[in-house]
Amino acid sequence: MLVKPTRKDFKVIGYYLGRVFLIVAAAGSLTLLWAALSREWHPFGSFLLMIGVFTFLGVLGTRLATRHPKLDWSHGMVVVALTWLVVPLIGAIPFLLSGHFGTPLDAIFDSVSGLTTTGLAVISDLDHLASSLNFWRHLLQFLGGLGIIVAALTVFAGPGGITLYFGEGRGERFLPSVTSISRFIWTVAAVHLAVIVTALTLVGWLVLGFEVHRAAFHGITMFLAGFSTGGFAPQSTSIGYYHSAVFEAVAAISMVAGVMSFGLHHSLWRGPRRDAIANLETRTILSTFGFTLLLTLTGLAATAAFTEITGLTRQGFFQIFSAHTTTGWATISSTELSGWGGLAFGGIAIAMALGGMGSATAGGVKALRVGLTIKAVVNQVKQALLPERAVVATTYYQSGKRHLTHDTVMAVMTISLLYVALYLLGAGVGMAYGIPLQQALFESVSASATIGLSVGVTDPSMPALLQIVYMLQMWAGRLEFLALFSLIGFVYAAVRGK
């Protein structure tokens, strides 16, 4: 029997939602500073309105309960799901008022795409967008990549805070307390921000010949998008705008930093460093990268699209690297990408579907699940070949030696199957609108795995229903379903429970 949520449950959820909204309001205040420094007064007003709404809801929520009421598992999941539902809606206010979006749905689409670190965009005339609005697009990706909840937990944890942490699509607990994990994540981000923004700015200034402030703008925005593996770029031609192998190389470093799980960052910073190489997740992502790279480069070479090593390496490597890290930057246009046929197209689609690492900034199936699925399949084959009474024990290394249990396999298979279903859902709706299978599947995988590469399906003229389906895919893909199902269950219990 479903238990109907009580008034107290709503108050607890409202209280923690309120706390999160106040943190988002504080983070959003950076846009005010940016707009004021740039003398962009129209966006300044829209940011003020957005921050006012976040603050109003935040204060309202925190007044619902006394300090830090106990948060149980279902409360935490509902808070996470609602956070990721409401923040992009309010975060879309500046976009809506900018005049760069045809409909409110378009503005919300880019906001959802930003926060979920996807990178698909339907904005019009991006090249003439006010710099503060462009900064907000990228800041949304940064907040979404690191986790709004993680941002909030750095300031407050409270009893049950770990529930919020897991609800945001993170399964790794590499430090004892949720506060220490959150602070470590923000330390890693801050240090990378300082180093990579400096490097990108220097490249923009000294190599590309930009003025210093313009180089800094591109350095900051590209770092925020790269480290969050989000894939937005301040220009409509993505990273291809810079026409610079050096800039692409430094940007690729931000993608490496972004795709690495924070557990892996912890191993590299504080040891044991052996884990960085020995972990199944690291080995899997390197293997799948090599495999999809081979497919793509072979496909491109076979079509004679590239006849020189330099061109083939640069274009093939960057697109596959961007897809597999779930970033979504492209050095080529969506038209050129849709022209990649056969093996090359298959290679990049597989790279998108299987990319990313857990407990990082990425979305999608993620490498550890791919590795465990392969281990489980090998285990089954061994079991079938050996005598009936033989017991096959499979182990793997992931921050320590572990046994592959039946429960682990079931959990991995369930989530992986849900991702496949999500990929097919968007492809099916796309095909219903007359989009060819190959393009429909590509765009659907791109949305579900929060990549952002596009073959041209996502544009301001796309059907509204398809936009809504892609938003649902981005949301579910980023949160790994659990929080989404908890919210559905909570609403159902509120309506039908006793």
Added chain:
Amino acid sequence: MAGGFAMFVIEGLVVVALVALAWVVSAVVLAIL
């Protein structure tokens, strides 16, 4: 900050290694095809 720079170097080396891999794969597939 020094730790951050060290990480930047490590991550940079990863990029260099992967580009080198892509270069070798490109050379091989172009030679074969």
